[in-house]
Amino acid sequence: MSLGKQTSPLTLTAVATRKESSASTGFERYLVRKLLEFTGDPSIEIRLWDDSVFYGAEKPARTTLDIKNRAAFRSLLKNREIGFGDRFSDGSLEVHGDLVEFLCEIYASQKRASQNPSWQMRLFERLTKRTAKSNTLAGSKLNIHHHYDLGNEFYSLWLDRDAMQYTCAYFARPDYTIEQAQAAKMDHVCRKLMLQPGQTVVEAGCGWGGFARHMAKNYGVQVKSYNISHQQIVYATERARAEGLSEQVEYIEDDYRNITGEYDVFVSVGMLEHVGIQNYEVLGSVVDRCLAKQGRALIHSIGRNAPDLMSTWIEKRIFPGAYPPAIREMMNIVEPFNFSVLDIENLRLHYAETLRHWLARFNENEDVVRNMFDEQFIRAWRLYLNGSIASFLVGSLQLFQMVFARGEDNSIASTREHLYPAAD
Amino acid sequence: MSLGKQTSPLTLTAVATRKESSASTGFERYLVRKLLEFTGDPSIEIRLWDDSVFYGAEKPARTTLDIKNRAAFRSLLKNREIGFGDRFSDGSLEVHGDLVEFLCEIYASQKRASQNPSWQMRLFERLTKRTAKSNTLAGSKLNIHHHYDLGNEFYSLWLDRDAMQYTCAYFARPDYTIEQAQAAKMDHVCRKLMLQPGQTVVEAGCGWGGFARHMAKNYGVQVKSYNISHQQIVYATERARAEGLSEQVEYIEDDYRNITGEYDVFVSVGMLEHVGIQNYEVLGSVVDRCLAKQGRALIHSIGRNAPDLMSTWIEKRIFPGAYPPAIREMMNIVEPFNFSVLDIENLRLHYAETLRHWLARFNENEDVVRNMFDEQFIRAWRLYLNGSIASFLVGSLQLFQMVFARGEDNSIASTREHLYPAAD
Numbered sequence: 001m002s003l004g005k006q007t008s009p010l011t012l013t014a015v016a017t018r019k020e021s022s023a024s025t026g027f028e029r030y031l032v033r034k035l036l037e038f039t040g041d042p043s044i045e046i047r048l049w050d051d052s053v054f055y056g057a058e059k060p061a062r063t064t065l066d067i068k069n070r071a072a073f074r075s076l077l078k079n080r081e082i083g084f085g086d087r088f089s090d091g092s093l094e095v096h097g098d099l100v101e102f103l104c105e106i107y108a109s110q111k112r113a114s115q116n117p118s119w120q121m122r123l124f125e126r127l128t129k130r131t132a133k134s135n136t137l138a139g140s141k142l143n144i145h146h147h148y149d150l151g152n153e154f155y156s157l158w159l160d161r162d163a164m165q166y167t168c169a170y171f172a173r174p175d176y177t178i179e180q181a182q183a184a185k186m187d188h189v190c191r192k193l194m195l196q197p198g199q200t201v202v203e204a205g206c207g208w209g210g211f212a213r214h215m216a217k218n219y220g221v222q223v224k225s226y227n228i229s230h231q232q233i234v235y236a237t238e239r240a241r242a243e244g245l246s247e248q249v250e251y252i253e254d255d256y257r258n259i260t261g262e263y264d265v266f267v268s269v270g271m272l273e274h275v276g277i278q279n280y281e282v283l284g285s286v287v288d289r290c291l292a293k294q295g296r297a298l299i300h301s302i303g304r305n306a307p308d309l310m311s312t313w314i315e316k317r318i319f320p321g322a323y324p325p326a327i328r329e330m331m332n333i334v335e336p337f338n339f340s341v342l343d344i345e346n347l348r349l350h351y352a353e354t355l356r357h358w359l360a361r362f363n364e365n366e367d368v369v370r371n372m373f374d375e376q377f378i379r380a381w382r383l384y385l386n387g388s389i390a391s392f393l394v395g396s397l398q399l400f401q402m403v404f405a406r407g408e409d410n411s412i413a414s415t416r417e418h419l420y421p422a423a424d
Numbered sequence: 425m426s427l428g429k430q431t432s433p434l435t436l437t438a439v440a441t442r443k444e445s446s447a448s449t450g451f452e453r454y455l456v457r458k459l460l461e462f463t464g465d466p467s468i469e470i471r472l473w474d475d476s477v478f479y480g481a482e483k484p485a486r487t488t489l490d491i492k493n494r495a496a497f498r499s500l501l502k503n504r505e506i507g508f509g510d511r512f513s514d515g516s517l518e519v520h521g522d523l524v525e526f527l528c529e530i531y532a533s534q535k536r537a538s539q540n541p542s543w544q545m546r547l548f549e550r551l552t553k554r555t556a557k558s559n560t561l562a563g564s565k566l567n568i569h570h571h572y573d574l575g576n577e578f579y580s581l582w583l584d585r586d587a588m589q590y591t592c593a594y595f596a597r598p599d600y601t602i603e604q605a606q607a608a609k610m611d612h613v614c615r616k617l618m619l620q621p622g623q624t625v626v627e628a629g630c631g632w633g634g635f636a637r638h639m640a641k642n643y644g645v646q647v648k649s650y651n652i653s654h655q656q657i658v659y660a661t662e663r664a665r666a667e668g669l670s671e672q673v674e675y676i677e678d679d680y681r682n683i684t685g686e687y688d689v690f691v692s693v694g695m696l697e698h699v700g701i702q703n704y705e706v707l708g709s710v711v712d713r714c715l716a717k718q719g720r721a722l723i724h725s726i727g728r729n730a731p732d733l734m735s736t737w738i739e740k741r742i743f744p745g746a747y748p749p750a751i752r753e754m755m756n757i758v759e760p761f762n763f764s765v766l767d768i769e770n771l772r773l774h775y776a777e778t779l780r781h782w783l784a785r786f787n788e789n790e791d792v793v794r795n796m797f798d799e800q801f802i803r804a805w806r807l808y809l810n811g812s813i814a815s816f817l818v819g820s821l822q823l824f825q826m827v828f829a830r831g832e833d834n835s836i837a838s839t840r841e842h843l844y845p846a847a848d
Binding site for chain 1 (some may be wrong): 520595730762763767769817833836846
């Protein structure tokens, strides 16, 4: 399947990237200093179009933010997150030096600053107040289309080749390839679910269906996988047919809320981020409705140490409707139905490593991507991948795997030793 | 150390246990049926003083509640939990058949019923509304004294002999003795904390100090342990001296809120239940204040699947001020300080097993206990141990071990494999 050059889903108002010719004003220079202050004085250099430079905590700094013109500067002041993201994408902002290092410095410094905000900072935060979206059935479909229907070919360029897992891998050994780490992730989840041959599994949100095929092939289970991305379902069904797994795996183009039937296992890897916190109890009711009396459930999701809003730029340009929950919020799924949480594991640094692998492949295949999308898209995607690495590295984002079962089920595993078979 | 016969801390108004001679009235029989209904019609038999019998769901039932007189019946109607506990303790209520089985049936049936309460049940619940206590520094001291200062000799009769651990053991192998399982628990916690020789540990709530001595002896760390029970501190200090560990372990008779210094590790096993939910943020601030930048923290506590109040009888007679939190509530400890939860494990069934071991020893030593306390105390304690087994078996109670570290700490373990060294 070959896709022609697509219109970028990141339709930004183009800003000229040529340098502004006039010198910066005294007020503009004052504003740069305030911007640095509100960001907690990170150890970066800011360079304006007239080559005037400014520093946060240290001088010289290892990374530089190059603001090429007034329009980009105004965007940045108006909304730090969206302004930075959009102007980076269109090239009117540039970062010199390591992008992950630059973003880590900004994120960490901003977090420190937000712990003791001045009144000015508080005002600034309020003026750029963020809100979370609500996900209706129709809205979810639109949101998911935005991201996942960019084309299977695009994702196949930089995800693992075997299973096309667009979720955190598990580096059981630090030198694993991304293919090995994704297989290890799937096996880790299967062990947590204690899959037995002949069991039935329902999967909520299946991406390109790689995990369903992995379970069917390696654990002898029957899987039904739900997903609302049309392109992914078409791809997944075709792959299952080609691998002779059509009898064992069924991909259903429908919302998780429409799951029917009873299953030994409920699993959802990387869907919760798109569910919307106001729907967590509904998700719990779906699990309650479809899980057998001695069933196991696992939800794998990006999360937070404490409730917080999504990055507005990521939310607007990359993942509409996405929200990474805190553990407290995940409890809305289980508490109303007397589910018992058996195990929560945080794999934060594994996601940073996963993203590094993705970014490396993305960079290797940049020319191929350029035939599909415009330059703006490539820059946006590069920022998204680098920014995600930085978020997991500084601890703005977590990765939780939560295992749960019915509260009265005493057939639960006694220890977690079975998750760690002796090394080969 | 030998203790004379003590006044029971359970000072109940004595109720005659002789059988009432008059027959039950029609209204009383109506009330028995309502009592069964409000409890969700459990599969038990209720027998009144005039030998009239009543059944819940099934007839015949495997266990019988024998109500010996009107006063006991009235207590039961007035407050199911306290009435049952107090009248069981004084012998005017008796259970025939297996006590754990009887209690499991009641708890499970009550839980099912409370999911779809009738208006009458709701009224009944409201009339016997329960509230949680607040723990001030002085109040905590009183509460803890009530339970833990019953005498070291009393506890040594039925806890494990090596370390006197009055907390959930870990049955890494199902045939472990209680001594092996408590050692396994301590090692499991030490592995989660990744203890290294020379590290400093602060322990909040140390019981008789067994875990502190275990860490010092087996992991070469320096430990400071805080506890507000005078008798326990005296015992712990003496044991450390006798074992030549005085240089490594210091027991401090003080509240966890007064912890000073900086440590590589913060650990608290079985104290959170007594902290009071309104103090969780204070506890978090103590950890934040005393934990090194790359420090590890672990809190081990009885918990719940969802927020709920403590059994009023246990709260009144056994553990004043105790409260088992839901995971959601435990987040109050970590969220305000940007701690990152790395691992939560639920060891619910291990606590049922631990309690079975304790109960067996308690029963074996009943005659010795009888020389210390009155019959009422013995019956109350037996109910407490059996009731706790039942609570963990039906899933009313959970046992959580939560590991956390600072949000920006990237020195965290990559996997949990180190918790499961290959079997010997």
